[in-house]
Amino acid sequence: MSVPLSLSGKVALISGGSRGIGAATVRMFAAAGAKVAFSYRSARNQAETLAKESGTETCYPIASDLNSPESARALVAETVKHFGRIDILVANHGVWPVADVPIERMPDQQWRSTLSINLDGVFGLVKHTVAQMKSQPRAHDPVGHIVLISSTSGQRGEAFHCDYSATKGAIISMVKSLSSELAPDGIYVNCVAPGWVDTDMSAEALADPKSGDEIRNTIPLGRVGKPEEIAAPVLFLCTEHAAFITGEIFNVNGGAVLAG
DSSP: OOOOOOOTTOEEEESSOSSHHHHHHHHHHHHTTOEEEEEESSOHHHHHHHHHHHOTTTEEEEEOOOOSHHHHHHHHHHHHHHHSOOSEEEEOOOOOOOSOOOGGGOOHHHHHHHHIIIIIHHHHHHHHHHHHHHHSOOOSSSSEEEEEEOOTHHHHOOTTOHHHHHHHHHHHHHHHHHHHHHGGGTEEEEEEEEOSBOSTTTHHHHHSHHHHHHHHHTOTTSSOBOHHHHHHHHHHHTSGGGTTOOSOEEEESTTHHHHO
16 A cells, blocks of 8 residues: 655745755655745756756746845745745755854854844745735645754754854744644644755765764764655655644754764
8 A cells, every 4th residue: 555645736835945955855845746936046057957857837946045034025925926825835945154163253244144044034934924824715724834944953053053053943943832823723833853964065064084974973874864865754744644743843864863
């Protein structure tokens, strides 16, 4: 017996969807039958190629910096203009400054930039998507699903990257608050927290012989994750098979968060 993970008839908005975890999520959602709008910042060629691969009638790329609530409002509005509604939000976009920076030397601009993208943009996406979900005709039960992408860094911290850890920890707190707030409205809110994943964002650290070995040695399974291994739990949380799950932090990190 096969148990399909179907999103037939649903409209999803996925931020940061042109590469890495986001692109893998776009592909899986499209394959599961969803119409997918996804944002990208600068990777226009990758975004357009992904849309063509997934089918331009059901997959729509949107350029967005996503560094403020207002930019998020515009992204939500463009998605609704194109597909008519939003049933699923996956807030995946974010930055991780590669260089180790001690707190006393962290530039104020780095702090502000990381928070504006990783937190202000997510806040705006959730705010305006929830408003849209509550206003649109109730075509589905539940009304909607929201999945925010955090990190092991948001749970146990990360030395020399306190800006990144602060944003990812805040996302976990948002999920815990919003899940109880929005449950009466039929909106599920969950979090997927990856560890190290083989993406463009982590490529430099993983390729370095010293840091790469150190990273892999912290993971009980002995390897970093694949983007598809993060996308699959995101997909599951947006299907009928997760109908009794909200407010959860879904760790997908090869056991790393337990090993500390």
